[in-house]
Amino acid sequence: MEKLKTGGIEWLRSSVLEMIRDDGLTLGDKLPSEKEMSERFHVSRPTLREALKLLEQDSIIEAQQGKGRFVTAGAMLTIARPITKFESVSDMVRSHGYVAETSILGFSTIPADAEVAAALGIAVDDPVMRVERLRHANGEPLVYSLDWIPVALFHDGQQGRMDWAGSIVEMLTEMDRRPIASTANISATMLPELVAKLHKLEQFGPALLIEETCFSDDGTRVIFAKDYHRGSAFSFSFVRK
Amino acid sequence: MEKLKTGGIEWLRSSVLEMIRDDGLTLGDKLPSEKEMSERFHVSRPTLREALKLLEQDSIIEAQQGKGRFVTAGAMLTIARPITKFESVSDMVRSHGYVAETSILGFSTIPADAEVAAALGIAVDDPVMRVERLRHANGEPLVYSLDWIPVALFHDGQQGRMDWAGSIVEMLTEMDRRPIASTANISATMLPELVAKLHKLEQFGPALLIEETCFSDDGTRVIFAKDYHRGSAFSFSFVRK
DNA sequence: TGCTGGTATCTTGTCAAACAAGTTGAAAGA
DNA sequence: TCTTTCAACTTGTTTGACAAGATACCAGCA
Numbered sequence: 001m002e003k004l005k006t007g008g009i010e011w012l013r014s015s016v017l018e019m020i021r022d023d024g025l026t027l028g029d030k031l032p033s034e035k036e037m038s039e040r041f042h043v044s045r046p047t048l049r050e051a052l053k054l055l056e057q058d059s060i061i062e063a064q065q066g067k068g069r070f071v072t073a074g075a076m077l078t079i080a081r082p083i084t085k086f087e088s089v090s091d092m093v094r095s096h097g098y099v100a101e102t103s104i105l106g107f108s109t110i111p112a113d114a115e116v117a118a119a120l121g122i123a124v125d126d127p128v129m130r131v132e133r134l135r136h137a138n139g140e141p142l143v144y145s146l147d148w149i150p151v152a153l154f155h156d157g158q159q160g161r162m163d164w165a166g167s168i169v170e171m172l173t174e175m176d177r178r179p180i181a182s183t184a185n186i187s188a189t190m191l192p193e194l195v196a197k198l199h200k201l202e203q204f205g206p207a208l209l210i211e212e213t214c215f216s217d218d219g220t221r222v223i224f225a226k227d228y229h230r231g232s233a234f235s236f237s238f239v240r241k
Numbered sequence: 242m243e244k245l246k247t248g249g250i251e252w253l254r255s256s257v258l259e260m261i262r263d264d265g266l267t268l269g270d271k272l273p274s275e276k277e278m279s280e281r282f283h284v285s286r287p288t289l290r291e292a293l294k295l296l297e298q299d300s301i302i303e304a305q306q307g308k309g310r311f312v313t314a315g316a317m318l319t320i321a322r323p324i325t326k327f328e329s330v331s332d333m334v335r336s337h338g339y340v341a342e343t344s345i346l347g348f349s350t351i352p353a354d355a356e357v358a359a360a361l362g363i364a365v366d367d368p369v370m371r372v373e374r375l376r377h378a379n380g381e382p383l384v385y386s387l388d389w390i391p392v393a394l395f396h397d398g399q400q401g402r403m404d405w406a407g408s409i410v411e412m413l414t415e416m417d418r419r420p421i422a423s424t425a426n427i428s429a430t431m432l433p434e435l436v437a438k439l440h441k442l443e444q445f446g447p448a449l450l451i452e453e454t455c456f457s458d459d460g461t462r463v464i465f466a467k468d469y470h471r472g473s474a475f476s477f478s479f480v481r482k
Numbered sequence: 483t484g485c486t487g488g489t490a491t492c493t494t495g496t497c498a499a500a501c502a503a504g505t506t507g508a509a510a511g512a
Numbered sequence: 513t514c515t516t517t518c519a520a521c522t523t524g525t526t527t528g529a530c531a532a533g534a535t536a537c538c539a540g541c542a
Binding site for chain 4: 033034035049063064065066067068069
């Protein structure tokens with residue numbers, strides 16, 4: 001029998017999902033038996049079961065010994081761009097339908113304070129590059145961002161030649177330090193008074209503040225970011241279960 | 242050989258996690274081979290693989306054919322109470338360290354407007370129970386909540402005898418309509434002016450607004466809720482990857 | 483000595499066949 | 513008609529086998 005060249009378990013997982021959709025299975029409906037599905041997808045039962053277990057973990061299907069597998073409520077709740085999907089602020093702004101420009105409000109190398117040091121897992125007073133930026137569209141401010149990046153990540157003083165207007169994610173990618181995940185914290189606040197006054201953002205209104213620490217694939221913490229999203233312009237979706 | 246009486250795949254999954262922790266495995270370290278682990282946990286290789294695939298989906302481990310399985314960055318980012326975990330507002334407030342009281346600001350049966358009808362999947366003008374509540378601790382307001390529940394869920398006019406001061410989740414549980422998941426939307430805003438004025442909440446400040454539609458296990462939409470969390474008192478964590 | 487290539491052996495990926503255990507429904511018996 | 517029994521499904525688990533990629537080692541050769 002031919003192998004699973006098509007792309008492993010992940011392909012099988014989405015094949016089953018596709019089957020559920022195409023066959024019009026809805027909540028409570030019974031899936032074909034493991035035997036039947038393993039024949040339909042040309043895989044063995046153990047292999048199929050690995051894929052089914054993934055769907056089970058997402059509460060999309062449910063198994064009942066002796067009876068079969070059934071579509072559960074999790075299948076109904078899917079979200080296009082959940083906040084739990086890691087993406088750069090630039091991509092996020094784009095996905096909200098804005099064509100935004102980026103202004104550099106300032107950047108400098110400074111010693112890390114206690115908060116930044118703790119977030120990045122470095123020592124207090126270790127040097128970090130601090131970048132302050134504002135994204136805006138049609139003259140309206142959208143996101144006020146603060147980013148801290150450990151200077152230790154840069155080679156031989158290359159931080160001087162950086163293009164801070166672009167995506168920091170892309171910049172780090174070229175340095176082989178692409179951030180792939182983060183732990184984040186979300187809250188509501190006003191812009192810090194000093195910031196609002198300095199950059200004429202008194203009309204910004206309530207902001208959705210996302211503080212996140214980004215990790216590269218080797219576990220290095222590469223960015224600590226505070227992004228103030230203008231409340232009247234942004235909202236994020238997610239699934240709770 | 243004895244069966245997996247201890248609790249199925251989920252038990253096996255956490256056993257592996259526990260092993261990673263106890264053996265002090267960190268990022269990039271190699272896990273024992275499948276053969277070795279299946280012997281250690283007294284399960285067969287296919288069964289073990291089902292559990293390992295779950296960890297793989299969470300980016301906690303990574304498999305490389307011919308080399309082995311390795312701990313990846315996802316293992317480093319775990320969060321105690323992620324916002325993606327479904328829980329009642331009461332539990333959430335408690336977990337933030339508040340001993341809160343609930344005040345009923347009002348409740349009434351009204352026809353659903355377009356927004357509520359769309360969220361609950363019912364027709365406009367279908368009757369819904371609207372409950373308006375405020376949670377507060379030490380005289381300080383914490384969460385202003387609006388809940389809409391389809392009247393169709395109640396039997397023979399029992400909505401009059403309800404105890405709205407308790408958790409709506411618990412109430413629905415007794416009606417065999419326990420909400421188990423939701424799709425949610427988060428944004429930052431101020432309290433609606435009218436609400437602030439009517440209930441003396443002018444000092445509430447910026448609020449974290451979570452709008453969510455809750456589902457019971459049979460897929461019925463049982464609650465549409467708008468919860469305004471006081472910005473200065475709440476923040477939520479989650480993992481992005 | 484130093485390099486090359488093959489081989490044995492480790493790993494994960496997949497498959498086939500079998501049995502255990504829970505569920506269901508129909509046939510057999512009272 | 514009602515009850516019991518049993519055969520046939522289902523998922524859960526095990527065993528054994530082979531394929532394919534990675535690695536270490538060792539013999540052979542220049």
